[in-house]
Amino acid sequence: FLDLGENKFTGTVPEEISLLNQTLDELWLERNMFSGTFPYQFTKLRTEFLDLNGNMLTGTIPTFIGELKQTVSLYLQGNR
DSSP: OEEOOSSOOEEEOOGGGGGGTTTOSEEEOOSSEEEEOOOGGGGGOOOSEEEOTTSEEOSOOOGGGGGOTTOSEEEOTTOO
């Protein structure tokens, strides 16, 4: 479990978070100020819960998001 929500982090979502894939059941990154697109490296995550809502991510939802095989709950609302 890693909760980094509501911290006013800026810039792109750190791809290095995907290196924590063996230890995270839940990843909360909601309501920061992350920008850019959904990182492809997140497809390596084995988290069941991923919350990126309320950031400033842009673009369409990428097709590779289907590679998140372990993810049961994915929250992307409130982005651009």
